[in-house]
Amino acid sequence: LIYNFFITNFQLIMYLFRLGILCTLLSDTLVNGFTTGAAIHVFTSQIKDLLGLSLTRHEGPFNIGFTWIEIFKKITTVNLAALVITAITICILVVNNEFLKPIVRKYSKVPIPIELIVVIVGTLASMYADLHTAYGIALVGHIPTGLPLPVLPTFSLIPKVAIDSITITMVAYTIAMSMAFIFAQRQNYEVDSNQELFAQGASNVVGSFFSCMPITASLSRSLVQETVGGKTQLTSFISCIILLFVMLWIGPFFEPLPKCILASIIVVALKGMLMQAKDLPVFWKLSTLDGIVWLITCLTVVLADIDYGLFVGLGLSLASILMQAMKPYTCLLGAMPTMDIYLDCNRYKEAREIPGMKIFHYAGGLNFATRNHFKNQLFELVGINPQKELIQRNKHSKQTPTPKNWQDGNQEAKIHGIILDFSALSYIDPSGVNILRLIQEAYSKIDIFVYFTGLSGPVYEKLQKCGLFSQSPDSFKTFSTVHDAVIFTQINNNCSRNIRKDLDNGETGQQPPPGYCAPYNGKVCRNYLNGTGLVWFNISHDNAGGWLNEQITAGLWEEMVLGLKEPCRSAAE
Numbered sequence: 001l002i003y004n005f006f007i008t009n010f011q012l013i014m015y016l017f018r019l020g021i022l023c024t025l026l027s028d029t030l031v032n033g034f035t036t037g038a039a040i041h042v043f044t045s046q047i048k049d050l051l052g053l054s055l056t057r058h059e060g061p062f063n064i065g066f067t068w069i070e071i072f073k074k075i076t077t078v079n080l081a082a083l084v085i086t087a088i089t090i091c092i093l094v095v096n097n098e099f100l101k102p103i104v105r106k107y108s109k110v111p112i113p114i115e116l117i118v119v120i121v122g123t124l125a126s127m128y129a130d131l132h133t134a135y136g137i138a139l140v141g142h143i144p145t146g147l148p149l150p151v152l153p154t155f156s157l158i159p160k161v162a163i164d165s166i167t168i169t170m171v172a173y174t175i176a177m178s179m180a181f182i183f184a185q186r187q188n189y190e191v192d193s194n195q196e197l198f199a200q201g202a203s204n205v206v207g208s209f210f211s212c213m214p215i216t217a218s219l220s221r222s223l224v225q226e227t228v229g230g231k232t233q234l235t236s237f238i239s240c241i242i243l244l245f246v247m248l249w250i251g252p253f254f255e256p257l258p259k260c261i262l263a264s265i266i267v268v269a270l271k272g273m274l275m276q277a278k279d280l281p282v283f284w285k286l287s288t289l290d291g292i293v294w295l296i297t298c299l300t301v302v303l304a305d306i307d308y309g310l311f312v313g314l315g316l317s318l319a320s321i322l323m324q325a326m327k328p329y330t331c332l333l334g335a336m337p338t339m340d341i342y343l344d345c346n347r348y349k350e351a352r353e354i355p356g357m358k359i360f361h362y363a364g365g366l367n368f369a370t371r372n373h374f375k376n377q378l379f380e381l382v383g384i385n386p387q388k389e390l391i392q393r394n395k396h397s398k399q400t401p402t403p404k405n406w407q408d409g410n411q412e413a414k415i416h417g418i419i420l421d422f423s424a425l426s427y428i429d430p431s432g433v434n435i436l437r438l439i440q441e442a443y444s445k446i447d448i449f450v451y452f453t454g455l456s457g458p459v460y461e462k463l464q465k466c467g468l469f470s471q472s473p474d475s476f477k478t479f480s481t482v483h484d485a486v487i488f489t490q491i492n493n494n495c496s497r498n499i500r501k502d503l504d505n506g507e508t509g510q511q512p513p514p515g516y517c518a519p520y521n522g523k524v525c526r527n528y529l530n531g532t533g534l535v536w537f538n539i540s541h542d543n544a545g546g547w548l549n550e551q552i553t554a555g556l557w558e559e560m561v562l563g564l565k566e567p568c569r570s571a572a573e
Contacts, residue, residue, distance in 0.1 A: 004208035005153040006165040011173070011201030020193030023177045029283055030313045031178045032276050033294035035219070037301025037309055038175070039273035040064070042220050042266065047071055049263035050086045052079025052138060061304045081135035082260045089118055089264035097227065097268065111229040115265050122261040123254055131258060138259045143251035150209040171307045172216035176200065179217035187231055223269035289320045328364025330377040333421060333482065340483040342421070357417045357489050358382045359482060363424035366432030375435055382418055386442035393446065415448055417489040421482050423454030433466040440476060449492075451485045452478045 014020070044064050048055040053074050058066040096114040104112055131137040173196075180191045203215050225235060246254070277298075284291030293316045301309030333342040334351030342359055343351045353359075360378055364370065379385045420436075440450045455463070455478055463469065469476055479485040 002153040002155070002157045003161055003165055003168065004204050004212060004214050005155075006158060006161060007169045007172070007214045008201050008204035008208050010166060010169045011197050011204065014169075014173075015194055015197040015201055018194055020195075020197050023174075023193040025314055025317055026174065026177060026181065027290075027293070027317050028181075029290040029294045030297055030317050031181055032279055032283070033297035034174075034301060034309060034313055035178050035182060035273055036276045037298040038219055038306055039270050039276075040302050041306060043270055043274065044068065046263040046266055049138065049259040050082070050267065051075075052082030052136070052260065053077060061308065063305065064302055079136055081131070082137055082258070085122075085131075085137070085258060086260045086264050089122070089261050090268055092118060093265065093268040113228060115224065115228055118261060118265065119254070119257060123257045126256040126258050132256070140255055140257045140259060140262070143246070143255055145248060145251050147247065148211050151211065153208060167307060168214055171310055172214055173197065173200065174310050175219075175306075176217040179219065179222055183222070183226065186226075219273065220266040220269060223273065224265060227269045289323070293317060293320060325365065326369050327373055328362060328370060329424075330363070330374075330381065331361050332381050333359035333361050335486070340481075342482045342486075354486060354490075356415060357419060357486065358415055359419045359421060359486070361421040361424070365427040366425060366435070367427065367429040368431035371431050371435040374432075375439060378418075378420075378439065382415070384415060384443075384446075384448070386439075386446050386448070389446050390442075417449040417451060417492075418443060419451050419453055419482060419485045419489065421453050422456075422459065423482075425454075425456065425459055428459050428462050430466050433463055433468055436463075437468060449477075449489070451489065452476065453480070453482045453485045 041064060044067055047053070047067075048071075051071075053071065054077075055067065055070050055074070058070075093114060096112060100114075101111060126132070126137065126139065132139050176196060177191070177193060180196060184191045200215060204212075207213075207215065225239070230236070230239075280291060280294055283294050293313065296316055297309055297313035300312040304312075331344040331346060332353065334345040334348070334353045335342055336348070336350055337352075344361070345351045345353060358381070360381060362374060362377075366374055436452075443450050460478070463476075477485075477488070479488065
């Protein structure tokens with residue numbers, strides 16, 4: 001009584017605080033592995049009735065192992081009559097489910113109530129053939145009639161049962177939600193996790209005064225109900241009415257029913273749950289981490305116990321989420337020929353890195369837990385560690401009397417800018433903002449500019465709140481797209497001539513990158529920036545050896561070159 005009463009209060013408190021959201025931790029992998037292990041528990045519990053054995057009830061960790069050990073020790077004492085009845089019952093149920101039911105479904109929406117027929121026939125056969133006396137068949141036995149009288153719980157025991165009641169509450173709710181998710185997926189409906197909490201808590205309120213056990217979903221009975229065609233709450237309502245009649249008046253009629261028949265019905269209904277084991281290779285193929293969660297959860301449920309398996313599965317699910325969140329996806333982007341699209345260079349063969357710059361793509365959250373991963377991946381993919389590069393430059397300046405331009409060294413030293421593509425950045429905290437500031441300061445010391453692109457509204461606002469732009473407004477430049485940042489980097493660092501030279505020499509074998517404006521002696525080359533309403537154009541000064549970069553609106557440009565179709569005009573024109 002007191003267990004049920006305390007569990008009732010805990011469930012209602014969870015409902016008031018909307019803690020049903022905790023069920024979001026029940027991933028498909030966890031639910032699948034957990035229910036598969038629970039199905040093995042149910043199957044094991046029915047073995048003694050299927051074979052007519054008398055077994056000791058084992059509880060606690062490794063109870064399934066002890067049960068199977070005892071089964072093999074007593075295998076020679078199998079009741080052959082119970083085994084024959086079990087085989088006949090299972091065959092009838094399987095033939096109906098696999099062959100007759102699909103045929104009947106074509107002509108009638110009402111399925112054959114084969115389980116009810118088997119129970120009635122088995123009860124009558126046991127009654128008139130006296131199976132218990134003649135063959136030692138175990139029967140259901142005495143079924144008490146009537147309802148128990150209401151009794152108040154013993155409230156003085158609350159301190160002693162509080163911890164155990166919390167554990168029972170979580171296990172009961174998890175089992176119920178796991179079954180609810182499975183049936184919701186099969187029947188195509190949604191489950192309100194908070195409503196389930198309220199329903200269980202309200203039901204336990206009444207049951208706590210009538211010596212009832214804490215309620216949860218019954219794996220075997222739920223599967224039987226689905227097998228016979230039950231899909232709505234009306235089915236449960238009718239079942240409750242029938243159970244009420246059984247408890248009050250009809251119960252004694254089923255006392256001669258052989259237990260092996262009930263066990264056969266349950267085992268056949270467990271087929272779907274046990275066949276979930278075939279999903280393990282699928283989960284493993286899709287994600288090794290999900291496959292490990294499934295396997296360890298199921299094995300823990302089977303080898304230890306259901307509650308241990310539940311907590312281990314939840315812990316593994318949280319650990320997998322944490323591992324994936326701490327190592328977000330990163331890559332270097334390259335330009336697709338003749339397009340302003342930038343894709344992962346490792347995934348797309350046609351994507352080519354633009355000389356003079358690195359485009360670093362980051363997908364995930366940037367916070368105190370991922371900042372080191374972000375920095376390490378950036379240094380690794382870009383190929384330049386600013387601290388190490390600065391140390392090398394200092395050593396070189398001390399060893400060489402006339403310092404040599406450090407950019408004349410290796411290929412990494414020729415990078416003018418790094419573009420950070422944050423279009424997939426979901427969240428950033430002050431620690432993440434600080435690491436961006438440190439990275440920008442470190443690269444600025446070796447004359448490499450860092451630009452941000454694709455910032456979402458919340459991320460941009462967080463950068464503003466943390467004072468990233470106010471402290472050094474000229475150091476942090478943001479762009480709406482990667483393409484805009486690429487063109488700005490090319491023009492700002494006067495790298496167009498070098499890019500054209502590299503492309504003409506066949507170093508990349510590709511078309512000029514998008515946004516590239518080819519320098520041509522005495523010519524003006526136009527380049528429209530998609531979506532910005534701006535036009536950049538460069539005028540070559542061969543004698544002066546410099547570039548004149550101007551920026552005018554698209555409307556003004558159209559007025560200047562209205563009606564002209566050629567891409568380039570002379571400087572005089």
